Ligand SMILES: *[C@@H]1O[C@H](CO)[C@@H](O)[C@H](O)[C@H]1NC(C)=O
């Protein structure tokens with residue numbers, strides 16, 4: 001059901017034609033060759049060696065929106081499942097220690113599912129609670145979901161409205177207040193959230209809306225380089241992340257779902273490279289850390305390697321296609337706390353032996369995990385046929401290689417009003433895979449795991 005409410009104008013983005021760096025824009029740091037002056041009303045402030053930023057001069061070091069105390073859900077939440085291992089505490093922030101996630105000094109097993117839809121469909125609080133309860137009953141600790149929906153016409157649930165190049169964050173009941181309910185429902189069910197802040201793909205707006213609205217161009221790659229676009233994305237981050245600074249239910253922020261230079265179709269501008277995206281990862285993750293020292297930060301990418309000699313597409317940075325991802329270089333970025341990897345049915349032409357490919361993909365990322373000494377999670381994986389055997393094989397590989405964690409694509413619930421979205425991958429509680437998840441999560445939570 002859609003909740004119709006008033007749009008509260010929380011934040012209006014103003015764009016400046018001035019040559020100086022915009023408010024929230026970068027103005028210095030290692031390797032910075034852009035403008036080192038800031039627009040009027042802001043001052044260039046050193047955040048760290050690689051990043052100086054134009055902050056409002058009245059409020060240096062930084063102002064953030066007031067943190068909202070999230071109200072408890074009004075409906076009675078269903079309790080988490082009875083498992084031999086108690087759920088992690090709902091207080092304290094999840095941190096990283098070497099290749100593990102930790103909570104209050106104990107290993108935090110990062111296992112669970114994706115549920116991109118929970119804050120997008122206009123679900124009631126009771127439905128959100130049912131969705132999270134269904135996930136928690138597998139023994140999951142963590143859910144990955146989307147924290148954005150960019151629209152150009154107000155409709156349903158949306159978090160940012162774009163008109164004539166200006167973005168307005170929707171802080172009302174169809175916007176951030178709806179997301180408050182998502183967070184409260186996750187918390188009530190003993191789960192933590194990984195929240196993705198924009199999308200490479202055009203689903204729910206994402207990068208292309210920023211670029212189109214601000215530059216009038218259809219060049220996807222400007223998302224990573226245009227100063228005004230970067231300032232607009234930081235402005236959204238400031239509003240969204242700033243609202244939940246003290247909320248331990250949030251485990252991590254993710255920069256984007258599957259960021260890439262322009263995909264394999266269309267003509268590349270030829271200017272976006274792995275360095276472009278690694279620079280962007282450094283800048284945006286440092287920005288998040290500058291306003292939020294509590295939460296972890298990841299990228300949300302697919303985990304492509306950059307091995308010039310490799311014959312395999314997912315391993316090779318293909319010059320003419322400009323995927324632009326170098327997993328190992330990105331994992332080295334100091335303001336990135338953990339690595340993310342995806343593997344989806346028939347991914348990248350690997351159709352001959354998809355199960356074997358997935359296991360090799362997991363194994364090779366576990367090797368990177370050990371080299372970087374940071375956690376790495378398989379945060380999206382899915383096939384639409386042979387699910388039980390494929391997932392069992394991949395879960396076994398995760399355990400045997402010591403990959404830090406995993407989130408299946410994707411969870412599903414049967415609501416009395418109908419099923420949650422099914423793209424062919426959804427695992428509802430009556431699906432045989434649901435029990436396979438529970439078995440695997442128990443192994444990952446065991447002291448030796
Ligand atoms: C956008 O620009 C058009 C044309 O200038 C104008 O008619 C319209 O009112 C503007 N809309 C907003 C929301 O500013």
Ligand SMILES: *[C@@H]1O[C@H](CO)[C@@H](O)[C@H](O)[C@H]1NC(C)=O
Pocket residue numbers: 200201202208220258259260261262263264265266
């Ligand atoms: C990313 O977005 C661009 C532009 O919408 C698209 O061409 C590309 O296919 C998308 N996906 C990937 C995985 O690159």
Ligand SMILES: *[C@@H]1O[C@H](CO)[C@@H](O)[C@H](O)[C@H]1NC(C)=O
Pocket residue numbers: 326328329332
């Ligand atoms: C990552 O950092 C390590 C240690 O500094 C270095 O040896 C390695 O070459 C780096 N990898 C990439 C791809 O930048």
